[in-house]
Amino acid sequence: MxxxxxxxxxxxxxxxxxxxxxxxxxxxxxxxxxxxxxxxINPAVGQACDEIYVVGEGETVHTISDKCGDPFIVEENPHIHDPDDVFPGLVIKITPSGRRN
Incomplete structure (x- = not known):
C-alpha cells in the first residue's frame, strides 16, 4: 500500500x-x-532610585536626573541653589516622572 x-x-x-x-x-x-x-540596552537609563538620594563622587544634577528619571531635581530641592554646586554626600529628594502626582 x-x-x-x-x-x-x-x-x-x-x-x-x-x-x-x-x-x-x-x-x-x-x-x-x-x-x-x-x-x-543601557542599564544606566531610568534606574529606580530611592526617594532619598545621596550624591556620589563625580555626579552632577544632570547625571543623577538621567540615572533616576527625575528631570525636576532642582525644583524639588530648594536647598540646591545652583545645579553646578552639588557635592558628594549632599542629600536630595528624587521623584521619578512615573511617580509624579
Missing amino acids: TSSRPPVSYDDAARLYCIIFLVLIVLLGSFTNDEYLIKK
Whole structure:
C-alpha cells in the first residue's frame, strides 16, 4: 500500500519553518516592554532610585536626573541653589516622572 500524500520538498519545509519563526518573533515582540528594552540596552537609563538620594563622587544634577528619571531635581530641592554646586554626600529628594502626582 502506497501513501497518497506527495512528498514534502525541502523548500516547502524551509518556508514553513521561516513562517513559524517570524510569527514567534512577532508574538514575543508584542509581549516585551519598551522600558525593559531600554534598560537592557543601557542599564544606566531610568534606574529606580530611592526617594532619598545621596550624591556620589563625580555626579552632577544632570547625571543623577538621567540615572533616576527625575528631570525636576532642582525644583524639588530648594536647598540646591545652583545645579553646578552639588557635592558628594549632599542629600536630595528624587521623584521619578512615573511617580509624579
